Amino acid sequence: MAVTDTLNKGLRKIPAWLIYVVGAAYAVWEFWRALNQIGPYLVEPINVLERAYGEVALILMVVGLMVTPLRQWVGLNLLKFRRAIGVTAFFFVLAHFLVFAILDVQSLERVWTEIVKRPYVTVGMLSFVMLIPLAVTSNNLSVRKLGAATWRKLHKLTYPAAVLGALHYLWLVKGFQIEPIIYLVVIIALVATRYVAIPRKRQTAPS
Amino acid sequence: MAYRWKNDLTMADVTPKAAYLNRRQILAGTVGLGAIGLAGRASAQGLEPNTLEEITSYNNFYEFGTGKGDPAANAHKLVTSPWSIKVDGMVDRPGDYALDDLLAGLSVEDRLYRFRCVEAWSMVIPWNGIELADILNKVGVQSGARYVAFETVVQPENMIGVQRRVLDFPYVEGLRIDEAMHPLTIMATGIYDEPIYNQNGAPIRLVVPWKYGFKSIKSIVRITLQEDEPPTSWNKANPREYGFYSNVNPNVDHPRWSQATERRIGGGLFAARQDTLMFNGYPEVASLYEGMDLTRFY
DSSP states (O other), X not given: OHHHHHHHHHHHTSOTHHHHHHHHXXXXXXXHHHHTTOGGGSSOHHHHHHHHHHHHHHHHHHHHHHHHHIIIIIOOOOHHHHHHHHHHHHHHHHHHHHIIIIIIIOSHHHHHHHHHHOHXXXXXXXXXXXXXXXXXXXXXXXXXHHOHHHHHHHGGGHHHHHHHHHHHHHHHSOSOOHHHHHHHHXXXXXXXXXXXXOOOOOSSSOO | OOSOSOOSSOGGGSOOHHHHTTHHHHHTTOXXXXXXXXXXXXXXXXXXXXXXXXXXXXXXOGGGOSSTTHHHHHGGGOOOSXXXXXXXXXXXXXXXXXXXXXXXXXXXXXXXXXXXXXXXXXXXXXXXXXXXHHHHHHHOBOTTOXXXXXXXXXXXXXXXXXXXXXXXXXXXEEEEHHHHHSTTOEXXXXXXXEEXXXXXXXXXXXXXXXXXXXXXXXXXXXXXXXXXXXXXHHHHHOTTTOOSSXXXXXXXXXXTXXXXXXXXXXXXXXXXXXXXXXXXXXXXXXXXXXXXXXXXXO
């Protein structure tokens, strides 16, 4: 398809490291706004910042999970950005956790109590822990050392981590709210594409 | 019946108007030393009121959306005039009362109260209001009435949260009659001597300072005296998490978060948590619950 070919060609010129730069800049920007209590941070910056980082992490996980289906069905190739998307998602989860632990809960003892006692925190924490080995092995050396097959197997942890992340969000809101449901449904659907046979669009097929 | 409860503080201790409009400016030293002195005196007693800006821009009013800023953004659509309240059930003088008629002759008092949300944040709010007991005595409570039920207005076309069915609206709440008659329990019509903002529950709302904020139902259109315990909205939505009583209690956790500590709004990004007080620091209500297992009747 002409459109995807043009897009793919254009995307090739964009370096993947730009994602890290934009991600870091955005994280710092939000922190700065929270510090100075600007905009949504006017009254209670801690919870708002906690949620802002968490939500970016979820969005990046969704985008990361879309890379493969987009390539297979639409022919759009974002593969070279996937590692940067995943690692940036991890850093936002880490930032989310740090805001929770340091600014919100404010003591290690209470952090532990929260993790053990509150299922939605347990689930979020589990997701975070699953992402750690993935972040650590997101480099070419690890792929070589582990071997492609093992590495790929390990990185399937992305699926439960993303589902648990969305569940964490759904579990913490009060009343009937639509956003966390949308995240959960989209993530489950994207994971399902890995296990359901759907006719593929071949990269090499003539258009 | 009015003036049965005395503040440690009077409105003279409240941050003056010029100051509350922008406390940060005072701290930056742009307003006179006198203002700092007043603010300092109130805070020394642990009850420095939040600014009007804080009180009116960080709200839970799910009829107008679930975000904390949503009520401030959307509540201008609430139509508050004319306003009438249906008073029914076991009362001597039931009827649809125009708000002014219902409140005529009753005293509006200043009440500087702690306000503790079930989500573990808190504020200090200088309310202006009328003792609920005065209103109930005016309509005449019959002897068999053991509970008071309240209902919030529903204006679906003006309320985005109602359209999205966040909860089973109308929002309903209730009190036991002795809680309703307690001198601490007020119906607020103002904050900082200004008419109460829509996002805070205009034109009239309940304030029960020893209970979690969601008990203090906003924009009330119906008051019913009855024999049985009335249903309450959050209890209907999630009975495991929200009980009828919902007294502030640091020893009984909400299943999803601890109630032992709270964060006072207004401290910025590095605000420290503080210990939550039993009955939100109003021990005078403890006698209402004597002999009750508060872990069961949460």
